[in-house]
Structures are given as structure tokens and as C-alpha cells.
Amino acid sequence: MEIKLKIWRQKNATSEGTFIDYILTGVSEEMSFLEMLDFLNTTLIERGDEPVAFEHDCREGICGSCSLYINGRPHGPGNLVTTCELRMTRFKDGDNIVVEPWRAKSFPVIKDLIADRSAFDKIMEAGGFISVNTGSAPEANSIPIMKEASDEAFDAATCIGCGACVAACKNSSAMLFVAAKVSHLALLSQGRAESARRARAMVTKMDELGFGSCTNTGACEAECPKGISLAHIARLNREFLKAGIKS
């Protein structure tokens, strides 16, 4: 099939970007979205043009590297998929496809479709850890944990830190990401002791880095490739309130 692409091209972090149109023929439905971009890049290289820069790694939806805003939605159409899991079957012959990088003040674009997401690392450094060494993986029955708590902690831990929540949010808020990390640790005994302090440290860092605040629109949850629930944000809010009362 033939598709009409409108892709954001930006030389580097300081230069101004612009959209460039490409018409790509010979795209097959079996291709993943990233394979389609690989195909485009091959034709661009053959032509002697600069290939489109985009991030990718595992290509199986678990690393959180891919990050494309396709036709107005992070990770493109459909739910619970990362860009690498998106297939060209979602599109049909003659479709227009607009491809943009994540856009947020805290995620500056460094080249073409690559946004610098190291702000997430800074939030993690502010509190997304357990301060004491809890040793290697413990024997499964040595610390009893309620099934519901372990399930919920696991659901939170599936966050791959791709940043789709920030990209989807009208306020560019990182609350769903922070909530997933806070919730994951707060539900388990090793992380519970510091949960309130962790929530405050991570939220403070999030504000400082220029992410917006949450208005509970729910766009993040709907776009999250891992389906992280808004209930985790409610828990983050509780932990933050706890930290406020303690101080």
C-alpha cells in the first residue's frame, strides 16, 4: 500500500524543526510501524538523504524506548500497545499519517523524533528507590504479602517509563509515571516505610522539572501501553497528604 507521511524533522536540540512530507509506496500490512520507518529510512539513505532519527530497542513492548506521537495519539491508534507493537494493518492504502515526537517542556526534542526523557531518571533519583539494601530476591514465603497488594504492586511495576502519559496529558503531567513508581514500592513491605517521604520527594522533583499538574482527565491511563490505572494516582495523593501531615 501507499501512505502519505508527515514527519517532524529537527536537526538538533537548538535548531527549529519542521514537518516534511514523504510518500512511501510498497508498504505491506505485515510491517510494524517501526519496520515501516526502517523501510522509509532505507529509501532515504539510498537517495543520499539523512534518515529519520527515532528511538527503539527491544521492539517487543517492554523497554519503553519507542515514543512516537502518531495521528494525535501517543503510540498511535489502539490501546495497550507501544509504537513497536503497532502494526500497519491499523492503516489503509492512501492514509495520511502524522508522526511527531513527545512534546513537553521537560522532554526537549534532541533530533527528529527523539525527545530527551532523562527528566524521568531525575525523578527516580529523587526518591524512586529503597534507601537500605534489602538484599537479593528473598525466599518467597519469608515476608507474607497479601495477594491483592502484590498484584497491584506488580501492575504498577509494569510501567516501562516510556512517557506516553506525559505526551498524552494536556498539562504534560508526569503524575501517572510517578504514581506507578510510588505505588509499586508503597504496596510492598520493603518500600512502605519511606512511602510518604518518597511521594513528596518525587512530586517536588516533578514540579521542579517543569511537568504540569494532574487534572484527572484520564488521558494518560487510556494511552498507557501498560494500562497503569488512575487508582495509583489516588494512592500517590494519599501518600503525599500523609507526608504533609507528618511534616
Added chain:
Amino acid sequence: MSSFINASVGKKFLVSISGIFLITFLAVHLTVNLFLLAGQESYNMAAHFMATNPAIKIMEPLLALGFLLHIGYSAFLTFTNRDTRPLKYAMVDQKETSTWPSRNMFVLGTLIFIFLVLHLSNFWVKMKFGEMSYIDYGGEMVQDAYSLIKAKFVIWWYVIIYIAGAVFLGLHLLHGFQSAFQTLGLSNQLWRKRLMILGTAYSIIIATGFSIIPIYFLVNAFL
């Protein structure tokens, strides 16, 4: 405490708590207003009870503070949030992922604020500071607020403005009700669904309740 208020989540707490306070106020307001449907004496006595009740006297300045906190902090957060994405997306598709009211709370809030200014100048200012007529109900002189309201609601465009105000309020509550509880951390997977249902029901009650009153007067004027 200052670090709590300085954080975005801390400011949101204030917006939520004041929001829930205003939600409670609306229920009281609507209850008193529904006495309008029961006739002149019922409503005038209900309004008189509210105006002379010492508990309400204490609540009045608190209510003003509630409005100030709610408007002030949400405006501040909205303007801060506007700066978080200097370069906008060329194409945005949010129709499947979030509701229109949830994305436009500030727009709805602004419309409600404009309505509120008009509403206060129509009634509250006149009842508090204006020249009002009084009726003698069994030896007690009571302000005739009923006639003031009736005189306004026989004008069709006033009725339209008041229905619009009620609808804006309903839409604002549709998102605001459950959102307030979520921000306070009083929600989870199960309660979110319950709060959604409760919030939707409340929004419908408020929007229709406040719309019925002007419609009732307008219809009666033509009968």
C-alpha cells in the same frame, strides 16, 4: 506546611477541598430554592430562615473564602500548566481518551464565574443592600424575595441565561465531583466507578433542579 502548598499536589488539595465545600453549598442552595415551587409564603419564610440563621451567618464568609480558594488556585494551576508544552502538537486526537468537560474545566469555570457575577448582582446584592418590600406573616416582617425572583424569571432571556448557567455548572460537576475525591486520594478502582455514577447523578440533579425554577416561572407567566 509551606512545602505542602508549594507543591502542585498541595495546591490541588485546596482546589478539591474547596470544591467539595462548594458542592455541599449547592445542595443547600437548591433545597432552599425549590421552596419557590411551593409558593410565595413558603419561599419567603425559607429565605428568611436562612438570612437570620446564625450558622448561615458564619458560613457566608467561609463560602466567599471557598470561592476565592477554588478560583484562585485553579487559575494559578491552569496558567502554570499552559507553559508545560511550548510547542503544540500539529494533530491531537483525544476524543476516545478523555471527556470534553474534563479538558475544559477552566473554560466552564470561567463561564460559571461570569454567570455568578450576574447572579449575585441580580439577587444577592438586592436582597442584602437593595430596597426590598416586606410582607407581614403572622406578626413577623419578612423580605419578599419571591416577587424579586418572579419579576426576573418572566423575562425569557433571563431564563435562557439561568438555564445555561445550570448546564455549565452540571458539566463542571460531571468531571469535578469525582475528580475532587481522586485528588484527595479517596478513590480506587472500585470507588472510581461509584464516584462516577454518584457525580453524574449529582450533576444531573443540580443542572435540572436549577433549570426547573426559571422555567416554572416563565411557563406560569404565560398560562
